[in-house]
Amino acid sequence: MRVTRQVMPNPRRDDLPTGGEGGPDAKRPGRVGIRTCVACRQEAGKGTLVRVVRDPSGRAAIDPGGHARGRGAYLHRDPSCIEIARKKKALERALKAVVSPEVWVQLGV
């Protein structure tokens, strides 16, 4: 009785899936810190935008540090964008929150 051992061919290691797009760092390259102004819809870095956040009671508040929890909207620190946002109620719509007059005062209108 003979046992014949077949030599298995080397497992092919060269057919790993290739052609995946992007690779390991394919998540939103170059968009870190980019936000959209709710008034003019242009993208800008966080530094030029002011963040408005909806607090738990459903009211909008300025978030000077930009790190408050909750839904946030961004607006240029620009009187024209602030004016657009106020007229079009862009912040109200973005945040689904009440924007009190004192928020606009804080924004400098």
Ligand SMILES: [Zn+2]
């Ligand atoms: Zn703007």
